[in-house]
Amino acid sequence: MGQAGYDEKLDALLTSAAKVFAERGYHQTSMRDLAQHSGVSLSGLYYYVKSKQELLFLIQDRNFTAVVAGLTEALQGVRDPLDRLSRFVENHLGYFATHMAEMKVLSHESGSLTGEYLHKVNATKHDYARRLMDILADLEKSHGPAHANRRVATYALFGMMNWIYNWYDPMGDIDVSLLAQNLTRLFLGGYVGASVSASSLPHATAG
Amino acid sequence: MGQAGYDEKLDALLTSAAKVFAERGYHQTSMRDLAQHSGVSLSGLYYYVKSKQELLFLIQDRNFTAVVAGLTEALQGVRDPLDRLSRFVENHLGYFATHMAEMKVLSHESGSLTGEYLHKVNATKHDYARRLMDILADLEKSHGPAHANRRVATYALFGMMNWIYNWYDPMGDIDVSLLAQNLTRLFLGGYVGASVSASSLPHATAG
């Protein structure tokens, strides 16, 4: 695209690549496809990126890092576990909806990384899951015993949220905050039998 | 493997291929990989299968058909929407847990099909989702208004269930019926505020 510095060009490349990866899949996409779609020559890609896999890693790592950073900010000063959970969901889905391609790549192409790349992303994933699990633990203290195994509940919630790339259209008639509200209510009602109070919805969504 | 007729050999080939597809991914797996893993020569594969994509289609179509058939049987004579829902979840997860590789391929490699193959699987998928949505509609009639959008709830439940290939180990300390119980309770509590009665759990799981 337009002229800019090195960092902006790399960002544009990653954005363009994420779109193609999301549509065709990582392994099905060739470096020639990425070159054509981003407007650079084939060998020009290698000035910004060491390999095809590093490209995938950068997409996953940068966006995941952004999600985690958004979460940290969204949880700052929020004490009530109910609020913390709904903020977690809002942050996750908010970023998801505004970065559909990148998040589909993050969710769907986790197994396409190997070695150190895989290890780093998995570590982030583990920490992120742990943060949700800790919220659930707090939730049990404040709202009585859980109706489901905490580990199962954690991954059930991740499943609900991450599955959306299979069906959700951010431009459709269900906007993101409504989606977050629905999933939060769905989860909370089943996990601790709590109906979400009006005070805890909605929040501003990180993006 | 062992000597058998054409049909059994094809079945064995599909089972073997599903395992490799589940581990390495469809596009990352070569026909040579499949040949080696199944004990047939490279060209020998083409006696049973017209193309690599037909192989993927057969895995998806046969197993999906089995899931749907199991569902039909599991729902026979069951009227109570609560029971119908828990049977749906049990059937889905029961088949999932006993056919992890095949179901991972079905869930994760849907976008790897094209043309008529894709169309056929998508049609089955649509019908299957419709059957769940109908149960949810019945549920609303018998247990009051839903706490979430029906479409969102449908795909949320599919998300919970289909995501399990990312974390669930059937050999671990959570067995399938407990998992199904957890997810059913989680979903029902949030969707209609119902706690699952003892009478509706557990059932025999189709497999």
Add this chain to the structure above:
DNA sequence: ACCGCGATCGCACAATCGTTCGAATCGTCA
């Protein structure tokens, strides 16, 4: 005008891919 360097490109290489084809092998019945 010339130099230095970041940025970009054309081209080629070796490897691997899915698929085809004709030959070899198998079991079975005449």
Add this chain to the structure above:
DNA sequence: TGACGATTCGAACGATTGTGCGATCGCGGT
């Protein structure tokens, strides 16, 4: 035994892949 159809195989093809290499371009400083 001989023949025939079902089954399996080795070898090869053209296409595409990710990546490396050396040349070239554009431009700011001297």
